[in-house]
Amino acid sequence: MKEEKLYFEKETEDFSGNIRAGKIIKEVRFSDNPRDIKYVSENIPCQKACPANTNIPGYIRCISENRFGRSFELNRMYNIFPGVLGRICSRPCEEKCRHGEGDLGKPVNICWLKRAGADLKSPWHRNKENLYASTGKTVAVIGAGPAGLSAAHELATHGHKVTIYEAMENPGGMLMYGIPEFRLPRTIVEQEIDNIVRLGIDIKQGVEIGIDIKLKELLKQYNAVIATTGCPSAFNMNIPGEELDGVFSGFDFVKNINSGSSPNIGNKVVVIGGGYTAIDCARLAIRLGAQTVSVNLRKTEEFMRIDEHEMAQAKNEKIRIYSLVQPVRIEGKSGSVKEIVFERTRLETDKSGKGRISVPIENSGFAVDADTVIIAIGQHPDAGFAGSGIKLDGQRINTKQGTYKTNIKGLYAAGDCVTGATNVISAIARGREVAQEIDELFVKGKRKKKVVRFEPSDTTDRKRSYDFIPQVKMPTLSLRDRMQNESNEVELGYDKEAAHKEAKRCYLCYYKYEIDTSSCIYCSACIDVAPRDCIKMINEVELNKDGTLGDYIETSDWQKIAAIAIDNKRCIRCGKCYEVCPMDCIHITKVELIEQNLEA
């Protein structure tokens, strides 16, 4: 590997508070300097927010170039379910998208662009897998959910033989059983699982570890065992009446429908909870024929753990959201639900630092008629498969700090069974990580490492006019067509034109803009055209204790100016400064965090 410590290298040696000429990248280089790694995390906020560190600007740029297959593959390097996640991801990246900052409009629909890559690639698309030679090592994975499949895929590409044990009839875990088909068609899940298992992974379905096979036997039989058993058990409210007929846990409600049953729910359905499962239950209830469906929250809509698109669709389907209410008890008649009693709550600031909490208001109770009550307040892990010998943190499997090792020799654990319920992309990321830890153990060393790749660019790839393109809406199925068949997918996906348009909105934050201070004449033309305060007159750059670069220290005193510098954390890569610079001293470098093979 050609490795070089790059930009500001000299300043680290004799940093005296004065900016010296930066070293501008002239050819493709790689760096593992912590400064450069930190630069990526600070300046590409979407990638940093993605639990799997997906190269988001990279795959969005591919869509602009009509390279849908490449976009799909860039995703698949870190996330083996692009088609799935393009539909149901909880979108932590969009929350951090620079386009969504106060004065810049709305975030890029990153999730839907991911889907566009998967949906619009060629039907003859060739998956690319970097396969290592077979090692002869064997690994058992317990649970064929996102974390398990991700771990299995990573291990298989590294040459290990993997067998997955899945208790349910079909693989996929939450993807297959925990999400309604109108949000995630099963053909997409099956196709992406096929892409994983065809690397030679065996899946033994309908086999429950601890019952059909003891964990001890697996540990004897395989070189390593990974538990990725997720969070299959629902939390109870612990209020009177939960045992009545017509009371469901949210997860069981969705799972039963996904398994083919069609519960009799009556006309009035009350859902408790503020996450995706609660909204999924409400939308399923409408499709099953309920006349009134409400989702009831202890706090307010703002604290719901769902994205605005799901909320809009739920409201469109005539689901009512009630805030600031808390269930007290469920009343029944002849063993079935009759009504649910709530009390009102108000928000207060928790003194122990939990932020805003809901506090019940005394004597504020009221009753709501209900035929069905669905309690969707979350799920927790169930480590029953491991017997009593496993160390737990509450209901979660304990792993040694900084590793995925449990207290049982040879048993690793990752995903929601360790962290508690999170989201699919986090589970996928943790699955990869546990696989890499096991691989290191098998081959006694790292095969890959994260480095920053620098590539000089002579184009901005953008126009200022792109900044004013409004978010491209997702086309959806009409209400009537949604209700005709409960499995009809609601969001129809972008066509090529829509995907292009939305992709153009991305600022492409992986471009780093720098001013070569050796040729800058301090004309400030770049400052004049900057659409926000992204170009600064500075006299110093803070140096953090860990050796990384901190914030710019600005000055308006011309006598003290050491440089005019671009603050890439504020820059929206509009390219205006690059266009107007009379000295051509603004340079653009593509900066990407990649995994580099360490093989000689």
Place this chain on the structure above:
Amino acid sequence: MPKKDHYVIIGNGPAGNKAADVLRENDRNARITILSDEHFSFYYRHKLCDFMSGVIDEDTLKVKFYKEYKEKNIRLRLGQRVEKIDPDSKTLFLKHMEKLRYTKLILAVGSAPRVLPSLLRYKDYFTFMSNYNDAANVKSMLENIKNPIVIGGDLIGINFIKMLSRLKKKATFFMYYKSFWPFDLDIKKADAIRLSLEKNNIKTISGDPVKTISRRDADYIIETESGREIEGDALFSFMGRIPNIQFIKGSGIDTERGILVNEYLQANYKDIYACGDCAQIYNLELKDYWISIGWENSILQGEVAAYNLLGEHRIIKPMSKKIFNVEGIKVKTSWWNQLKT
């Protein structure tokens, strides 16, 4: 010398203006700024129909003229849209990229047109009549309109359709009685209103909601759930109003349907108050949050918010339930939490 307080009021309606007047009367030195995203000074919203139909002129529509603000040393900044609030740094971010600092803030941002979730996808087709600009726009359209369609679920919509009828327009009124605002209408009352409108030669469709809206050249085609097709050359929506709080969400200020405030109209930040149509107020007796709508409520709340901002502890009391007369039918308002989103 200590820096002067800078009281900023967002909203130039009855609540905001009353608050500004009270603040000025009680603090001669403070800087007071009213921000409004409208370009027209404080006016009577309920007289917009009269303005459109030419019954009154612009000056009669106005409650307050610019010079009155100047006389009171209140800075009125029209056409200034606040996009974001950062309560921790006490900064407002304006659309034109200005940052404005405040020491104390009153949110009197009023309300915005409500669109039913089922019609949201057609939002761009609708002409609203929410403010002076909308009214001026509609006024300029009226001459060329022949057969307008009004999708209506509120009192202003009924007034508007009657005005169209007076102007001899061949109008169709879709009455959404199940989603009427701000109170529920039962089918009996809805029928009585329909009959009354039809006496005025207004074609009224009730209980057959819009299924799809499409464009044919310059016209709008509505297909109803029962398969009827209605064509019109203009499309108006009057479905009531919702607190105009979208820009506040995510700022850390608690919101539900409105801005959540305590009985003193104080939000969850001590220097921020809300009043008028945008405030969702905790009521000690009801043990619940409520919203009052209307001019009188706004003035009362603007006054209380301003006094409390200055250090008093006045408790706001809900006005009694109001009885509206809709086409001869008496209807009572309900509490906000019974209303639809």
